[in-house]
Amino acid sequence: MTGRERREQLIRISRTLFAEKGFDGTSIEEIAATAQVSKPVVYEHFGGKEGVYAVVVDREMQKLLGMITEALSATHSLIKLERAALALLRYIEESSEGFRILVRDSHAASGSGTFASLISEIASQVEDVMADEFVARGYDPKLAPMYAQMLVGMVALTGQWWLDVRKPGREEVAAHLVNLAWNGLTGLNPQPQITAATRLHPVVTRPLVPRPSEKELRDLEKARAKELKEAEKQRERELKERERLLREAEKAREREEKLRLREAKIAERQAKLIQD
Numbered sequence: 001m002t003g004r005e006r007r008e009q010l011i012r013i014s015r016t017l018f019a020e021k022g023f024d025g026t027s028i029e030e031i032a033a034t035a036q037v038s039k040p041v042v043y044e045h046f047g048g049k050e051g052v053y054a055v056v057v058d059r060e061m062q063k064l065l066g067m068i069t070e071a072l073s074a075t076h077s078l079i080k081l082e083r084a085a086l087a088l089l090r091y092i093e094e095s096s097e098g099f100r101i102l103v104r105d106s107h108a109a110s111g112s113g114t115f116a117s118l119i120s121e122i123a124s125q126v127e128d129v130m131a132d133e134f135v136a137r138g139y140d141p142k143l144a145p146m147y148a149q150m151l152v153g154m155v156a157l158t159g160q161w162w163l164d165v166r167k168p169g170r171e172e173v174a175a176h177l178v179n180l181a182w183n184g185l186t187g188l189n190p191q192p193q194i195t196a197a198t199r200l201h202p203v204v205t206r207p208l209v210p211r212p213s214e215k216e217l218r219d220l221e222k223a224r225a226k227e228l229k230e231a232e233k234q235r236e237r238e239l240k241e242r243e244r245l246l247r248e249a250e251k252a253r254e255r256e257e258k259l260r261l262r263e264a265k266i267a268e269r270q271a272k273l274i275q276d
Contacts, residue, residue, distance in 0.1 A: 019097035
């Protein structure tokens with residue numbers, strides 16, 4: 001087995017274990033034993049449990065975001081909402097382990113890969129859809145971000161519920177979700193259905209873009225740290241320069257004040273001489 005194949009094997013095994021037991025309930029020993037390798041092999045590839053967990057979460061995030069982004073490429077807003085809801089339910093159906101990991105853990109090892117951050121990323125894409133609809137209907141588009149959070153949160157929580165029950169089917173669930181989101185409680189359709197445009201053109205999952213290697217990530221981190229250090233030095237130089245200019249300005253003000261007082265005394269003496 002090549003190094004790349006071993007790495008992928010460890011990721012697959014870890015993904016299953018994290019989905020079943022969570023981050024805290026999974027150990028390096030268990031990952032290594034399941035893969036029939038020694039613990040140093042896992043450390044060599046990922047540096048520890050946190051490393052492999054971050055890779056697993058990042059892959060699931062990218063997969064789901066890719067499906068949602070593809071769904072939102074439709075033209076009509078209703079079709080976008082339908083396809084986005086179906087994309088989430090399809091991901092849950094086909095990647096149940098991955099979805100369990102995303103909604104189960106918010107461990108620090110996941111970095112930005114928490115379910116809350118995922119919801120925010122999806123909501124930021126939905127904002128444009130909401131803004132367009134608000135403008136077309138004469139509503140304030142500034143409210144679009146808030147409504148996007150409401151909409152995505154509703155879909156995500158429904159997805160968490162559907163993860164275990166799996167009834168009714170995903171098209172019917174998506175139809176009812178969009179029914180509530182599109183029509184509102186006062187205009188609910190008693191028998192909602194997915195439109196033919198969505199049913200006949202399912203979302204196609206695009207292949208994932210290869211993620212940077214661990215070495216590339218470390219190099220990027222070093223480069224960012226260097227940039228931050230240089231930026232901090234530049235800020236310190238700017239602060240010192242500003243302080244120097246302020247001191248010079250204060251000295252100039254003091255000199256002007258002394259000169260003004262001297263001129264006032266001279267004028268006072270001249271006035272006395274004239275009086276005498």
